[in-house]
Amino acid sequence: MFDRLFDRLEAALAKPAAQQPIWGDPEQARDAVALLSRAEPIVTPAETARLRSRLAAVARGEAFLLQGGDCAETFAANTEAHVRANLWTLVDMAAVLARRTGLPVVKVARMAGQYAKPRSQAVDALGLPVYRGDMVNSIEPTLAARTPDPYRMLRAHADAARAMALVRSFGNGNGNGNGNGEGDGDNDLYVSHEALLLDYEQSLLRVDTSGPEPRLASGLGHFLWIGERTRQLDGAHxxxxxxxxxxxxxxxxxxxxxxxxxxxxxxxxxxREPGRLTLVSRMGHGQVRDVLPPIVEKVTASGHQVIWQCDPMHGNTYTSANGYKTRNLRHITDEIAGFFEVHRRLGTHPGGIHIEVTGDDVTECLGGAAGTTEADLPARYHTACDPRLNAEQSMELAFSVPEMAAADITDFEAALR
Structure with a gap:
């Protein structure tokens, strides 16, 4: 039985895989994967099982999912100060959402593994291999730095393990757990990343027989997602x-x-496991009200209880007049508003939001009470890839979300009664 499972894994990895680096030495890549397979897992099975249970509640409309953090983690920024600032931002946002909606909030950080990024071009404006995240190469603009190095996957794993240790210690310091992977429910913190680099993702898999059929459990993160650029139905991801x-x-x-x-x-x-699958819509504020409804209707009619989550960041990215990739808080808020409007109209549960945020005082996104403008972008533009909301903008968003969600939550609670 288990042999067949690993045969299916081998067949899956043999399918066409988008957005993979070309390693200069395949033997080094095999060696790196072999070393990773002997490393300690980042997360525990008990933690992942607990998250599955909590996401089932989100799918049933009994909780809300808040997922957020850096667009791309970097080795240099994997410091206690930065990790804690991001966690505080997530926890503070969740507290506002829980208090103002009356729903428990499941907190999932983009952390402890978000070191690889898909890119639209293979080379950059300088003709160098494009930066694909610290797991693959360096952001430094030299040929040597941009050459993919499979041993960077080992550094990514080590840094992810350190970040996860900080997540657990942060939880302990805030009453969220006992240090043994056992938390108290509502206050738990979970980690997630895009399952992009398949050489990395295949390295720490174990057989899990706790579900309806034997499957493989990843020890690299609690929650994994497949991105817009790698979701080919006939592909490896x-x-x-x-x-x-x-x-x-x-x-x-x-x-x-x-x-x-x-x-x-x-x-x-x-x-048909409630909460097994989260569909993360990233439509853009100008399209969400038109494109999302028929998708929700079709999936709902199938009888599957998925989580509907809104990513209001990626569909609202543009290049400013002074050359910076940015986003406007007004557009981000409008996409979330449209997301809630669609679900209100269809009578379905808007289960959560997925955002790129940081606790650092950056100037990467426009708008907010501070009135960040395009002229302010160069002052503190530190992201390794896409622009993030800073802590102040994140809290503004957290206060506005319950206002947009209130009608939906009232209707859902009335339906339960």
Whole structure:
């Protein structure tokens, strides 16, 4: 039985895989994967099982999912100060959401593994290999630094383990656990990353027999998601995600048809487990009200209890007049408003938001009470990839979300009664 499971894994990894680095020495890549396979897991099975249970509550409309953190983690920024600042931002946002909605909030950080990034071009404006995240190469603009190095996966694992230790110690210091992977429920913190680099993702898999069929549990993160650029139905990433017992997220953009969305759901949630699959819409504020409804209707009609989550960041990215990739808080808020409007109209539960935020005092996104403008962007633009909301902008967003959600929550609680 287990041999067949690993045969399926081998077949999945043999499928076409988008956004993978080209290692200069395949033997080094195999060696790096072998070393990783002997490393300690980042997360425990008990933690992941607890998250599965809490996400089932989100899918039933009994909780709200808040997922956020850096666009791309970096080795240099993996400091206690930075990790704690990001965690405080997430916890503070969750406290506002819980207090103002009356729903428990499941907190999932983009942390302890978010070291690889998909890119739209293979080379940058200088003709160098594009930066694909610290797991693959360096952001420094030299050929040597940009050459993919498989041994950077080992550094990524080590840094992820250190970040996860900080997550646990942060939880202990705030009444969230006992240090043994056992928390008290509402206050637990979980970690997530995009399952992008398959050489890394295949390295720490263990057989999990606790579900409806034997599956593979990743020890690299509690929650893994498949991105917009790697969600090909005939590709390796979807085939890989099918085999996992971890909760799975899937980013869907405005090019996703209702039929394709339903096909993803059939593939990734074959046993109709509430909360097993999170569909993360990233439509852009100008399209969410038109594109999302038929997708929600099609998936809802299938009978699967997925989590509907809004990523209001990626569909609202643009280049400023002074050359910085940025986002406007007004557009971000409007996409979330549209997301709630769609679910209110259809009578479905808007389960959460997925945002790129930091506790650092950056100037990467426009708007907010401080009135950040394009002229302010160069002052503290520190992201390694996409722009993040700073702590002040994040809290503004947290206070506005319950206002947009209030009607939906009232209607849902009335339905329960």
């Amino acid at each position: 979807i085939a890989f995600a099918e085999l996992l017992s971890n909760p799975i997220g899937l980013k869907i953009g405005p090019g996703t048809s209702p039929e394709t969305a339903a096909a993803y759901v059939r593939r990734l949630d074959p046993h």
